[in-house]
Amino acid sequence: MSEDDERVIIGKGTWIDKLASEMIEREKQLGRDTSMLRVESGLGASGIPHIGSLGDAVRAFGVKLALENLGYKSELIAYSDDLDGLRKIPEGLPSWLEEHLGKPVSLIPDPFGTHESYGMHMSSILLDGLDKLGIKYKFQRAIETYKQGLLKSQIHTILTNSERIGKQIEDMVGQEKYQKFLPYYPVCTKCSRLYTAQSYEYDSERMKVKYRCVDAEIGSRMLKGCGHEGEADIAKDLGKLAWKVEFAARWHAFDIRFEAYGKDIMDSVKVNDWVSDEILGHPHPHHVKYEMFLDKGGKKISKSAGNVVTSQKWFRYGTPKSMLLLLYKRITGARELGFEDIPVLMDEYNELEDIYFGKIKVDNEAKLVKSRGLYEYVNLLNPPKTAPTHVNFRLLIELCRIFKEDRISLVTKKLIDYGAIKAPEPHIDELITLAGNYADDFEDSETTAVQINEQAKKALGQLVKVLSSESEPEDLQNTIYNISKENNVAPKEFFMILYQIIIGASRGPKIGPFIMDIGRKKVAQTISRHI
Known part of the structure; x- marks a missing residue:
């Protein structure tokens, strides 16, 4: 959504409210029952969950809150894809997992030895993050969903229409493989692998697929099939739909009305929307596309690449509120993310709180409404009655x-x-x-951008010399004051520049004693990085 001022304020005035309102409008146009508006978030269980995976559920929960605030009933389904096959071993995990490649993650032992399976271990990390953030959800596991036959009728309809779907997938995204075999992977009864078991025929009377376990390319590597040929009952035996059609089956089975998605699965969403609309007769959910989080080198944060920013690590340095602020600030635009963002977010949250409680005046009405609304969402629409004490x-x-x-x-x-x-x-x-x-x-290597004119730079250069000298100044506070006057810089402005350089704020404790506490030479080095 555009960041422009909204003429009409919807709900709390944020992008979340606008999204919820668009969704309600669409539901009314479709003439669907709006007594329960269910939102979904898919959780990957094949690698170590990072903030991006968490963000999907947190934002969906924001939409749930907005719907409730607008007077509708809503719930969040957190769907863990724990029947997904392991495609590669995430960085830092044991090499013995190699023998389990291609198997559903819920059938692989937990390498950490704390949960019933690899999939449940990864899911639990994610759920722990959601719990600490205060997100309320209904947890739905893929393995239970398939075992209980909750998608049975959708699988049957999809497989009955597989020829039409295969042609459509090629037309829409240029992928030909679903014209050769069915968009359903049984788990091979002999080797327990998923992606090597290719199903080539569906007996709709008996609701069984015929499959053979063959070599298959997974990611960039070949996985050997065991050669087994067999039959799988879609209602009783373990197997799963291909991603190109599975979302649609879930949307229909659980009556999902909203799901956000990352741009990395755009093609899958496009096909699933068509399958949902045309094959299953369930108008696809309202969507919003979000950008992925990147690491500070501009690479996509990935579960298998080891550049993972997890909620567990985040909460070692920052509050849950700082993470919620990161996720609710906006939804569009790729963002580079690292732990060095935490101090900024912590102080930004304090500023938002001061605006909310009227301690900081904001003249622009739209900005005030949006800031107050954002603060309420960061507090999951249950803000505190009074502001706690703030410290930079x-x-x-x-x-x-x-x-x-x-x-x-x-x-x-x-x-x-x-x-x-x-x-x-x-x-x-x-x-x-x-x-x-x-x-x-973390080493103190951050340099925040501070606006410094030539006169102030000269004054800072002079101060660096004083701070670097062997002899300790008698009264540093007074020395700083005199340096600013000598260089025609207003003392108030000079102190503000120093606070911005040292603690990234416009004010702070008495500057002379504070510099002595930190250490003169250390502060001199910090100032030098700015001039």
Whole structure:
């Protein structure tokens, strides 16, 4: 959606509300029953779940909240594709998984030894992230869905129309293989592999497919088939639909009205929409396409590439609210993502909270509505009654770099000295713990862009010399004040530049003592990176 001001404010004034409203409008035009508007999120269970996988469910939950806020009943189905075959071994996992390639992940042992299967282990990591974020969902496993025959009638209809579907897939996306065999993979009864078992004939009377287990290309490698020929009952034996048709079967079976998708599966969604509309007679769900998260090198964050930003790691450094802010801020545009974004998001959340509670004035009405709405969604439409005490997160990180022993009490004492807080609080203790983890695990190499004119640069250069000299200045606060005056820079402006350089904020504790606390030479190095 465009970020332009909306003339008519829908719901809370965010892209989430606009999406929910478009969805309701479409449902009315289709003349469908709107007593329950179900939204779905597909969870991959074949690799280590990252923030992108989590984001899909979090955004779908946002739409559920918006629908409820507009007066409709809604629920989120979190569907774990744990019958998917393992295509490659994710970075860092044991090599013995090689013998299980091509098998459904719910039939592979858990390499960590904590769950009943590989698939359940990966699903549990994702569900743990959703639970910590406060997302409410109905968990649906693929293996149970197929075992209970919940897609039986959809599989039957799809296989009965397989010739027509095969032609359509070629027309739409240029893929010819479903003209040669059926869009359904039984699990081979001899080797337990999925993608090597190619079904070539459907007996609609007996509801059975004939298959042979042959060599198949999975990703960029060949997987050897065991040569077994057999029959599989679509109602009783284990197997699954190909992705090109499976979403449609789920949408129909669970009556799904909304599902977002990443641009990497655009082709599959296009085909599934057609199958849902034309073959199953279920108007496809309302969609929104989102961009993928990239790592800081611009590569797609991937479950198997090892460049994974997981919720578990995120919560070591940032609050669940900081992650919800990342996911609810916007849906379009690819975003480079790394742990170094956490301090920015932590402070951005505080600013949003200050706007919500009227501590920061916003003159632009549309921006005010949108900021307040975003804050409410980040709090899952249950915002606190009063704002907790705020402390700049970068300030906490800097203090945690100084105090490594007895950290919570010493950092708290400093915050009281600086006038940043009045007394110790459990909420502040938690923030110090997070900032401490961040300080311990990451080098201070970030350089935030700060607007500095030539006069200010000259003044900063002079200050660097003072801070780098062997002799300690008698009164650093006064020295900084004099340097700014000598260079015709307003002291207030000069202090603000220093705060922006050191803690990425426009104000902070008294600058002279603060620099002495951090260490003169360290601050001199930080300033030097900006001039």
